[in-house]
Amino acid sequence: MSTPSRSSFDTIVVGTGPGGASVARELARNGAKVAMLEQGSAAPLNGTLGQMAAMAAVPGKGAFIHRDASLLVRAITLGGTSTINFATAAAPPAAMFAAHGIDLEPALAELRAELPMAPLPDALVGPMAARIMEAARALSLDWRKLDKLIRPEACRRGCWRCVTGCPFGAKWTARDFVDEACRHGAVLQADARVTRMLVEDGRAVGVEAQVGGATRQWRAGRVVLAAGGIGSPRLLRASQLLARPAAFFSDPVVAVMGSVDDLPDDEPGGAEVPMAAGASWSEDGIALADLTLPQAMYQAFALQAGRVDRLLAHRRTLSIMVKIRDEIGGRVGQRWVDKTLQPADREKFDRGIGIARGILERAGARHVFASHHFAAHPGGSLRIGDQVDGGLQTATPGLYVCDASVIPQPWGLPPTLTLLALGKRLGKQLSGDAS
Ligand SMILES: Cc1cc2nc3c(=O)[nH]c(=O)nc-3n(C[C@H](O)[C@H](O)[C@H](O)COP(=O)(O)OP(=O)(O)OC[C@H]3O[C@@H](n4cnc5c(N)ncnc54)[C@H](O)[C@@H]3O)c2cc1C
Numbered sequence: 001m002s003t004p005s006r007s008s009f010d011t012i013v014v015g016t017g018p019g020g021a022s023v024a025r026e027l028a029r030n031g032a033k034v035a036m037l038e039q040g041s042a043a044p045l046n047g048t049l050g051q052m053a054a055m056a057a058v059p060g061k062g063a064f065i066h067r068d069a070s071l072l073v074r075a076i077t078l079g080g081t082s083t084i085n086f087a088t089a090a091a092p093p094a095a096m097f098a099a100h101g102i103d104l105e106p107a108l109a110e111l112r113a114e115l116p117m118a119p120l121p122d123a124l125v126g127p128m129a130a131r132i133m134e135a136a137r138a139l140s141l142d143w144r145k146l147d148k149l150i151r152p153e154a155c156r157r158g159c160w161r162c163v164t165g166c167p168f169g170a171k172w173t174a175r176d177f178v179d180e181a182c183r184h185g186a187v188l189q190a191d192a193r194v195t196r197m198l199v200e201d202g203r204a205v206g207v208e209a210q211v212g213g214a215t216r217q218w219r220a221g222r223v224v225l226a227a228g229g230i231g232s233p234r235l236l237r238a239s240q241l242l243a244r245p246a247a248f249f250s251d252p253v254v255a256v257m258g259s260v261d262d263l264p265d266d267e268p269g270g271a272e273v274p275m276a277a278g279a280s281w282s283e284d285g286i287a288l289a290d291l292t293l294p295q296a297m298y299q300a301f302a303l304q305a306g307r308v309d310r311l312l313a314h315r316r317t318l319s320i321m322v323k324i325r326d327e328i329g330g331r332v333g334q335r336w337v338d339k340t341l342q343p344a345d346r347e348k349f350d351r352g353i354g355i356a357r358g359i360l361e362r363a364g365a366r367h368v369f370a371s372h373h374f375a376a377h378p379g380g381s382l383r384i385g386d387q388v389d390g391g392l393q394t395a396t397p398g399l400y401v402c403d404a405s406v407i408p409q410p411w412g413l414p415p416t417l418t419l420l421a422l423g424k425r426l427g428k429q430l431s432g433d434a435s
Contacts, residue, residue: 014037255301256368259313287324307369388406
């Protein structure tokens with residue numbers, strides 16, 4: 001039986017990843033009464049593999065295994081997937097959004113002043129990333145340091161915990177924006193799994209959620225769905241507001257790895273901030289970057305690729321990420337999610353893996369092998385111009401979507417900065433919108 005909430009809000013935001021946290025923060029800063037409902041836990045991040053696994057490796061919750069044995073990952077926790085991401089910031093493709101009448105530049109200009117966003121200082125670029133950068137540049141590739149959402153003064157050389165949830169406050173995560181929203185009066189309910197939208201007289205009026213084993217209703221003037229590229233279309237389907245299962249992109253990745261024997265003795269490698277630098281072929285939808293991962297993850301990749309002989313080589317293995325812009329396809333089902341590579345996707349991988357091999361060989365690496373593909377950017381499942389309009393509103397008045405779902409086309413970029421900009425823009429739009 002459901003208990004109606006006595007609280008009433010201007011806006012309910014479902015999910016606290018970059019999209020949700022940004023819109024909630026902007027609304028709260030403008031004086032709106034905001035409730036944030038988050039399925040995951042608000043326990044402090046401790047940077048352990050165990051905590052990360054609970055957020056992102058439980059099958060059907062944070063991890064989805066497709067028919068072709070590839071893995072898709074998201075994090076169910078306060079701050080969403082930003083808690084475990086690699087902290088790389090990339091500017092949104094302006095033309096893609098301009099085609100829908102969306103100018104993200106004003107929001108981006110504000111965010112640039114608000115976020116810790118810059119390339120890592122040389123002192124924080126690990127020995128493996130530096131070795132890869134040197135080899136790529138020797139091949140005349142345009143290999144540049146990438147913008148990171150990291151506070152260098154709190155970041156430690158020789159640490160990899162940004163990947164499992166930085167416990168030192170060095171990495172920016174959407175939790176920072178959630179905290180700020182709360183300081184401006186927003187209410188946070190963690191461990192609240194929203195199960196459906198409430199719609200009355202054709203208008204969104206709230207949500208129903210499972211909280212501590214009880215069903216509870218929350219009501220508001222409007223609802224912003226920000227449950228991510230998988231969670232949001234699922235919630236629309238569960239509420240009978242989406243006619244068929246959504247298709248999506250996932251920006252699949254392969255890690256290309258090879259060992260060297262001559263890393264500096266004082267710093268053998270294997271523990272560094274990933275994606276310190278890289279290069280992209282944006283017309284072709286291919287991007288490369290250094291990708292040093294914690295030992296357990298490296299070993300999982302080596303095992304999956306059948307390279308038992310490389311299991312003990314983690315601290316000597318240079319690793320390059322090849323990420324491609326995949327076609328939109330597959331299905332977000334209510335219990336499972338599935339997507340397989342198309343021939344065009346495979347061609348991109350073949351080309352990117354070839355470039356990565358060339359860099360590793362130039363760096364003097366041997367025993368080069370590639371992992372199976374995996375993915376971490378589900379999105380494009382409720383696209384602008386399809387399921388939402390340029391103001392991110394669905395066909396149901398009062399119901400908005402603000403997360404990676406709304407990205408209007410195949411993507412291939414780190415999405416976080418774009419989602420923060422979309423959230424800020426929506427927050428401003430709703431703050432000035434009395435309806
Ligand atoms: C390993 C890895 C590395 C990455 N590296 C980068 C990077 O370097 N740069 C970059 O820009 N991006 C990176 N990403 C991707 C990026 O973090 C995500 O694209 C981004 O977080 C998506 O934001 P979102 O708001 O759409 O969804 P999410 O961040 O997934 O947030 C969705 C939120 O909704 C909650 N939720 C879901 N369902 C419900 C429900 N029913 N009820 C209540 N709450 C719900 C979830 O718990 C979560 O908090 C990486 C991702 C991974 C996995």
